[in-house]
Amino acid sequence: MKIAVLDDYHGVAGAYADWKTLGDDAKVTTFPHYLPEGLERDAALKPFDVIIAMRERTPFPASQIAALPNLKLLVTTGLKNNAIDVPACVAQGIAVCGAPGSPDANFATSELAWTLLLALFKNLPYENESMRQGQWQTRMPVPLAGKRLGVVGLGRLGAAMARVGLAFGMDVVAWSPNLTDDKAAEAGVKRVEKHELFATSDAISLHLVLSARSRHVVDAAAIDAMKPGAFLVNTSRAGLVDSDALMRALMAHKIGGAGLDVFDQEPLPADHPIRTLDNVVLTPHLGYVSEDNFRAFYQNALAAVQAWKAGKPINVLSK
Numbered sequence: 589m590k591i592a593v594l595d596d597y598h599g600v601a602g603a604y605a606d607w608k609t610l611g612d613d614a615k616v617t618t619f620p621h622y623l624p625e626g627l628e629r630d631a632a633l634k635p636f637d638v639i640i641a642m643r644e645r646t647p648f649p650a651s652q653i654a655a656l657p658n659l660k661l662l663v664t665t666g667l668k669n670n671a672i673d674v675p676a677c678v679a680q681g682i683a684v685c686g687a688p689g690s691p692d693a694n695f696a697t698s699e700l701a702w703t704l705l706l707a708l709f710k711n712l713p714y715e716n717e718s719m720r721q722g723q724w725q726t727r728m729p730v731p732l733a734g735k736r737l738g739v740v741g742l743g744r745l746g747a748a749m750a751r752v753g754l755a756f757g758m759d760v761v762a763w764s765p766n767l768t769d770d771k772a773a774e775a776g777v778k779r780v781e782k783h784e785l786f787a788t789s790d791a792i793s794l795h796l797v798l799s800a801r802s803r804h805v806v807d808a809a810a811i812d813a814m815k816p817g818a819f820l821v822n823t824s825r826a827g828l829v830d831s832d833a834l835m836r837a838l839m840a841h842k843i844g845g846a847g848l849d850v851f852d853q854e855p856l857p858a859d860h861p862i863r864t865l866d867n868v869v870l871t872p873h874l875g876y877v878s879e880d881n882f883r884a885f886y887q888n889a890l891a892a893v894q895a896w897k898a899g900k901p902i903n904v905l906s907k
Contacts, residue, residue, distance in 0.1 A: 590658075591638040591893065593618040595645040598882070605886040610893060622646065622855055630655040637661065638896075640687075640889045643669050643876075645854065650676035663687055663892045665885040667903060670798065674906050683896060684906035687888035693881035698748040700875045701793050701823045704847025706732075707869045708819045709791070714866065730817075733757035738789030739777065740805070741824070742767055746795035747775045761785055764796060786813040791821065798825035808833035817844040823875040826850040838865055849875050 589610070593601045596618045607616045617636075623629040623646060633639060633656055641648065643666040653659070653676045662677060667686035677684050707713060711727040718726045737753040739746045739762040746762065753760040760777040763785045772779035786792065786806075792814070796802045806820070806829040814820070820843065822829055831852050837843050845867035853860075854873055862868060888903075895902040 589614045589638060589897070590636045591616045591640065592633060592636040593640045593886075593889075595622055595642040596620050598877075600879075600882055601640075601886050604883045605890040607890060609890070610897070625652075634658060638663070638893055640886075640893075641665070641669065641672070642885075644671045647671040648677075649673050653677055653680055653682065661685065661893065661896050661901075663889045664905070665689065665889060668905070672905075678906045682906070683901055683904065685892040685896065685901055686903040686905050687885055687892050688903070689876070689882075689888075690878070690880040690884040693876060693878050693884075694744060695748050696878055696881070697823050697875035698745045698752075698795070700849060700871065701745075701749055701795075701821050701847070702752055704821050704823070704849065704869050704871065705791055705793065705819060708821075708845050708847050713869055735759070735790035736761060736788055738763070738780075738785040738792040739795060740764060740785065740792060740828075741795035741797075742772060742775055742777070743795060743797075746793075749793050749795060750775050750777050761789065765801065782810065783813060786810045787815070789818060790815065791819045793821045794824045794828050796824055796828055798827045803827050804830045806830065806834075811837050811843070814843045816842065819844045819846065821847040823847075823849040826852045826854075835862065838862070838867055841867065845869070847871075849873055 591614060593616060597620060599620050601618050623632055635658060637658055638661045639659060640663045643664055648662065648671060650673045653673060659682050662672065662682055662684045664672060665687050667688055672684060674684050709732055710729045714727055733756060736759045739750050739760060741764045742762040750760045750762065754776055761780045762772050762777045763780055763782050767779050769779050796805065808830055811833045834846065838846060847869040849871045850873055892902055
């Protein structure tokens, strides 16, 4: 049995799970770098019976599935993966199983959102670089107290974001397509309409699930409505935002800046123009990355392979 572990950027898959328990007939190969789409990926993955995919890093559309005739089991970290065409797997006789992460990692994304937002308000990347160049106090920090925080999506992570905003003394408002006044009040915030949120907030943080309905929910009109000094933070999914409209606004300094952890293309190309802008703070999709979460991912991925090998698959997504 040949097993591929994809996108092990940190090189921890081998240490976080005891793959030897699969027996001498199992050979595990880890890929520390992203495999580009096309013939290179097809050739690299064709020999494998089992693939373990890090959630939504390497996509598996129907065309990719068709190029893998030996694949029998596809395991994804997490319990859903919108980048996998599950019906195509089922049609080809491939089982798809999930590998849950650590419950303690649930709030890591909102923590990173606050890291990005604080960095923007306090000009931390710019001041850090200026200090290393021998300079002193080059930009004016912005206080958070009294400013308005707009939370788009008031689920578990959005509510966690809102609580911190309230603790900072911010005026916190929220919007999502199905949010009610009562639900917002339970989180201690006020529900407003989408246009009001974008037009009046000093900082906006996105916490929606990406779907056909929510794609580009932050469209050109929403970005155009933002205040000149407002910040946009996205630690959810890049598809929530019209990236072309955002780039235009950032390049023209029509908004204060953006903190981005997610991108339309990941890994972000080295020559992407957003890397050159001085009003953005960029992180490489770190929202869900932690030792506890990745240990749980890989140990549960191993358990999924063991269960499938024994003929009793667990966390099956391909039903």
